[in-house]
Amino acid sequence: AEHSFFTAPLYAGSAKSQTLFLEQDVIREMLEKIRSCGAIALATGDLESSLLVRDALPRDVDKADLIAKGGVGDITGHILDAQGELIDHDINRRVIGVSLDDMARIDNVILAAGGLHKVPILAAALRRGFVDTLVTDENTAVALLQYVDA
Numbered sequence: 001a002e003h004s005f006f007t008a009p010l011y012a013g014s015a016k017s018q019t020l021f022l023e024q025d026v027i028r029e030m031l032e033k034i035r036s037c038g039a040i041a042l043a044t045g046d047l048e049s050s051l052l053v054r055d056a057l058p059r060d061v062d063k064a065d066l067i068a069k070g071g072v073g074d075i076t077g078h079i080l081d082a083q084g085e086l087i088d089h090d091i092n093r094r095v096i097g098v099s100l101d102d103m104a105r106i107d108n109v110i111l112a113a114g115g116l117h118k119v120p121i122l123a124a125a126l127r128r129g130f131v132d133t134l135v136t137d138e139n140t141a142v143a144l145l146q147y148v149d150a
Helices: 015-022 025-035 051-056 063-068 100-104 116-128 138-149
Strands: 039-042 044-046 071-075 078-081 108-112 133-135
Touching: 015 025, 025 100, 044 051, 044 116, 071 116, 078 116, 116 138
Parallel strands: 039 108, 108 133
Antiparallel strands: 044 071, 071 078
């Protein structure tokens, strides 16, 4: 396997600036490279204590607003509701990266995450249907099965 660095902010300042950002040659080429991968490994976070909430949310975005709109967590900066749908919030139109639909076309999307606080976002990602391989711990797996059955 080869690795590459994708040095870009997670979010653009606005939906309009996201469009301009994605038109840059270096960004467009890197996103095409990601889309052409046979496998991709991802992590996820909840909206209470994740690195995204702590370090990456734009100053004009309040996590309480994301939660009020139904958000349960993020996958590569995309905020999902409990059913795996993108919430209706401007932040989802500002992500610098591949879309969840792009990820669904990759042969093996590997989601690695653990912890009981991540069960709702893990369930959301699985409901969306783009995750092929889930790597987690036993306690999270059991809680996830119980959550989905409930």
